[in-house]
Amino acid sequence: MTTPQAVLNGERLALARMLTKVENNSEEGRLALMELFPHTGRAHLIGVTGAPGTGKSSLVNQLALHYRKQQNKRVAIVAVDPSSPFTGGAVLGDRVRMRDLSGDPNVFIRSMASRGSLGGLAQSTANVVQVFDAAGFDVVIVETVGAGQSEVDIARLAHTTLVVEAPGLGDDIQAIKAGILEIADILVVNKADRPGVENTEKALKTMLELAHPAERVFKHHGTYMGVAAPKSNLNKAVWIPSIQRTISTEGTGIAELVDAIAKHTAYLRSSGGWALRERTRLEVELEALLREGLMNKFRESTTAEAFEQALEAVIQRKVSPWEAANDLLKGSTA
Amino acid sequence: MTEKKIRVLVAKPGLDGHDRGAKVIARALRDAGMEVIYTGLRQTPEMIAEAALQEDVDVVGLSVLSGAHMALAPRVMELLHANGQSHVKVFLGGIIPDEDLGSLKAMGVTGVYGPGANTEDIIRDIKLAVAG
Numbered sequence: 001m002t003t004p005q006a007v008l009n010g011e012r013l014a015l016a017r018m019l020t021k022v023e024n025n026s027e028e029g030r031l032a033l034m035e036l037f038p039h040t041g042r043a044h045l046i047g048v049t050g051a052p053g054t055g056k057s058s059l060v061n062q063l064a065l066h067y068r069k070q071q072n073k074r075v076a077i078v079a080v081d082p083s084s085p086f087t088g089g090a091v092l093g094d095r096v097r098m099r100d101l102s103g104d105p106n107v108f109i110r111s112m113a114s115r116g117s118l119g120g121l122a123q124s125t126a127n128v129v130q131v132f133d134a135a136g137f138d139v140v141i142v143e144t145v146g147a148g149q150s151e152v153d154i155a156r157l158a159h160t161t162l163v164v165e166a167p168g169l170g171d172d173i174q175a176i177k178a179g180i181l182e183i184a185d186i187l188v189v190n191k192a193d194r195p196g197v198e199n200t201e202k203a204l205k206t207m208l209e210l211a212h213p214a215e216r217v218f219k220h221h222g223t224y225m226g227v228a229a230p231k232s233n234l235n236k237a238v239w240i241p242s243i244q245r246t247i248s249t250e251g252t253g254i255a256e257l258v259d260a261i262a263k264h265t266a267y268l269r270s271s272g273g274w275a276l277r278e279r280t281r282l283e284v285e286l287e288a289l290l291r292e293g294l295m296n297k298f299r300e301s302t303t304a305e306a307f308e309q310a311l312e313a314v315i316q317r318k319v320s321p322w323e324a325a326n327d328l329l330k331g332s333t334a
Numbered sequence: 335m336t337e338k339k340i341r342v343l344v345a346k347p348g349l350d351g352h353d354r355g356a357k358v359i360a361r362a363l364r365d366a367g368m369e370v371i372y373t374g375l376r377q378t379p380e381m382i383a384e385a386a387l388q389e390d391v392d393v394v395g396l397s398v399l400s401g402a403h404m405a406l407a408p409r410v411m412e413l414l415h416a417n418g419q420s421h422v423k424v425f426l427g428g429i430i431p432d433e434d435l436g437s438l439k440a441m442g443v444t445g446v447y448g449p450g451a452n453t454e455d456i457i458r459d460i461k462l463a464v465a466g
Contacts, residue, residue, distance in 0.1 A: 012387060012388075013387060013417060013418045013419070016387055016388055016389070016390040017390055019390060020341075020390045024338060024339075083369075084364060084365070084367075087364065087365050087366065087367045088339070088367045089363065089364035089365055089366060089367045089368050089369065089370070090364060090369045090370065091360050091361065091364045091370045091372055092369060092370065092371045092372065093371075093372045093374075095371060095372070095373050095374070095385060096372060096373060096374035099373075099374065099377075099381065102378075102380075102381045102384060102385075103380065103381070103384065108388055109385075109388055110388055110389065111371050111389060113339070113369045115339075
């Protein structure tokens with residue numbers, strides 16, 4: 001009963017079970033993905049990332065409510081929380097903030113544990129998203145684990161990436177570091193009723209101005225001076241992330257955020273960015289599959305003893321890890 | 335990473351706000367290597383069954399300290415069956431009088447645990463029940 005056809009027909013139990021098979025990377029799941037793939041490519045994938053406690057889950061709840069009530073779109077949510085590095089267990093608590101969505105047959109929420117993956121998503125999150133896409137959900141919202149600075153996998157998966165900040169989490173030096181802020185298509189300052197919201201917004205604005213200099217006029221020693229925007233060597237329009245204030249517990253700023261997401265979608269469609277992101281996403285997937293396939297091929301063609309011997313030689317400093325790896329690759333038929 | 339993880343929904347149906355027990359259990363199951371989906375307080379049986387379906391769990395753990403277990407547990411079981419999830423094992427924890435144990439077992443509740451229950455026992459019972 002858990003057939004790809006049942007998933008395409010919108011059977012919820014079949015969908016739930018298929019997600020498990022795909023999440024576990026089972027043979028059955030892989031075969032199903034092959035069948036489902038031609039039906040993918042229609043959903044708008046929205047990524048939501050940010051530090052723990054910035055209100056990602058509550059924001060996802062509000063976004064989903066808005067898409068349901070104002071636009072009657074079918075919404076799937078994939079919420080990733082971390083697995084324990086010691087036991088492999090996990091407590092997945094994102095649903096606690098999403099109780100408003102309960103009872104709506106056009107919403108489907110799935111919690112995922114990261115299962116050892118470090119980029120903010122689980123290894124099979126992209127495949128889980130594909131199943132939702134094939135099942136006909138218009139919007140798939142992916143919430144990452146509470147991300148620090150470099151969990152940026154989501155930018156390679158989503159069409160539109162929201163980075164959620166909250167007041168009081170860091171100064172303007174944090175804002176110019178490489179990493180998570182760079183991947184934002186839209187910056188969300190959540191908990192905007194908290195003190196310090198102006199400072200947070202200012203730091204983010206400064207960061208954006210450094211990245212995207214524009215013409216500006218300012219006062220210096222009493223004289224007004226103008227600085228022209230530097231000539232961009234790109235002719236096409238550049239997307240400058242907007243900063244949106246929200247209070248997700250009250251739903252404030254959500255309509256504006258949804259508008260900003262729609263603007264970003266329109267930009268992607270008109271600039272060719274949509275196709276580029278599709279290409280990047282599928283390229284990453286293809287490469288990952290190749291890597292996995294080559295690794296499996298290598299494992300089949302070499303013995304555990306050969307690997308142990310090489311490892312032992314490295315431990316005793318007889319050969320370097322580079323030489324050992326080369327020898328193993330030469331010895332195998334892969 | 336292809337090993338099948340045990341997925342457990344820990345839910346608090348009904349109107350009491352005492353969620354310490356549920357959190358202790360969630361934490362203990364996590365430390366036993368299970369993936370625990372925690373739903374939070376004041377869930378209706380409908381919400382619990384819906385979450386159990388979406389998350390494709392193996393086990394539902396209900397924590398009830400309000401005395402309403404004889405109304406809530408059967409309703410959750412009924413909804414799980416209606417959704418095609420008869421295979422899901424239901425465990426119950428809380429303040430459950432001894433005289434209710436028989437009828438709870440009869441309606442298909444796999445395990446019932448009161449105050450002072452050992453989490454090791456609960457983990458063992460869950461693993462046994464899921465292995466079937």
